[in-house]
Amino acid sequence: MTHIITLIPGDGIGQEVIPAARAVLETLNLPLQFREAKAGFGVFQTYGTALPDETLEQCATSDAILFGATSSPMTKVTGYYSPILALRQHFDLFANLRPVRADAIDVLTVRENTEGLYSGRERTEDDGQTAIAERVITARASERIMRVACEQAMRRRRYVTIVHKANVLKETDGLFRRVAFEVARDFPALTVDELLVDVAALKLVEDPARFDVIVTTNVFGDILSDVAAGLTGGLGLAASANIGGQPPALFEPVHGSAPDITGQGIADPRAAILSAAMMLDHLGYAAEAARLHQITYQTPHTGDTQYTVEAICARLESDSDA
């Protein structure tokens, strides 16, 4: 069976790392069929939409999406909405899996991806002098994200840390915490504990090896996953999966569009390639995914995108001859 993959390079170095990941995937000779689609701020400036209908239709009929990056402006631009957030919402990709590894550190952040402070409920009052964001937490979303975290932990070191700020956010994180512990009862083989998010940040830096799976709400997961990436070689190796109840799942490097280095051919393609490895695993190519993951980790990036890609492809090929 052929798997259909939609590639969305997006903005900035997305245009460099997604073709790099494609080249590596093609070396594996798997039954994958690639399509390219447009999204991003550049597309918005040309077509007036950051996520054209055509792109959504292509994604809807795909098994997976490999997404590069988009640059989102810091200020409000009328009509613009981040296409990655739109894709997560549209396909209900509620679980954002962000693994990092280095030496003794092996942490998976499981970030809720559809609500919290990203619910889109922001407004101003008082003639623009007061700004309000609603932090939406539902039992349904808390339940399903905790379930994913527990299932992941069962394949790992069987330890989940629930991260929240329920001492202050008594209603929202109170609900998240309560539901998470309820779900934990269905997984008696797991050790489950909890940390306040500030303490979790401290412990991540002080003693990252203590963590296995971290499960948390949207913004806390956004921030903590960057901290975890920073501890393990930076964003150059930080991959992620956005998964919902059905296809397409979406895979993307955690780094952004990096306008400062765009067009120089120096971007580290490994986070995109590791995201492609997560995609292969999700599509059922477990052995190829593990091999690609291992080779990518063993290949240093010395500052030339093309050179790193060729080194990874060469290792994949010599490996398959062996």
Ligand code: IPM
């Ligand atoms: C990420 C990014 C996005 C997010 C941005 C680009 C909207 O930071 O995937 O971590 O905040 O989720």
Ligand code: MN
């Ligand atoms: Mn982020």
